[in-house]
Amino acid sequence: MRNTQLLNDIASVIRSNPDHHDQNQWFDGRKSLVELNGKEFVCGTTQCIAGWAIALSENILEFTTDGALIVEDDSEAAGQRIISLATVQYEARDALGLNPNEALELFHAGVDTNKQYDWHSLLIDIAEGAPIALAMHENELMGWDDYEQD
Numbered sequence: 001m002r003n004t005q006l007l008n009d010i011a012s013v014i015r016s017n018p019d020h021h022d023q024n025q026w027f028d029g030r031k032s033l034v035e036l037n038g039k040e041f042v043c044g045t046t047q048c049i050a051g052w053a054i055a056l057s058e059n060i061l062e063f064t065t066d067g068a069l070i071v072e073d074d075s076e077a078a079g080q081r082i083i084s085l086a087t088v089q090y091e092a093r094d095a096l097g098l099n100p101n102e103a104l105e106l107f108h109a110g111v112d113t114n115k116q117y118d119w120h121s122l123l124i125d126i127a128e129g130a131p132i133a134l135a136m137h138e139n140e141l142m143g144w145d146d147y148e149q150d
Contacts, residue, residue: 011119015120051088125138
């Protein structure tokens with residue numbers, strides 16, 4: 001089941017901090033504060049939707065020099081776990097309640113980095129239950145040739 005609250009939170013952060021969103025960057029390793037609903041979050045200064053899912057759903061303890069994050073995890077013996085570039089898409093997929101195909105469509109959209117997209121509207125549409133590929137088409141992130149309805 002989709003995590004509509006997290007999708008809406010990411011949409012809010014992207015709308016109010018567009019310079020903190022880049023679909024080609026999961027975290028850039030520098031720390032900054034972003035405010036959401038009166039709470040401050042420490043995050044990389046620019047990140048993709050998957051990066052935002054992690055930043056807003058995990059208690060980040062440390063940024064490592066190789067681009068990974070150490071997050072709090074009471075289920076692990078050490079009380080923490082590492083989220084690396086290799087695992088971020090799976091962690092974010094689970095946090096957002098997406099299936100593997102939905103995560104692939106959303107995180108690896110292959111968008112034109114020189115064009116401005118309305119990511120806020122896209123995420124709101126997805127939170128409201130729209131199929132991701134259809135929401136991407138309706139928000140001009142893909143053409144009809146790219147959209148295949150299940």
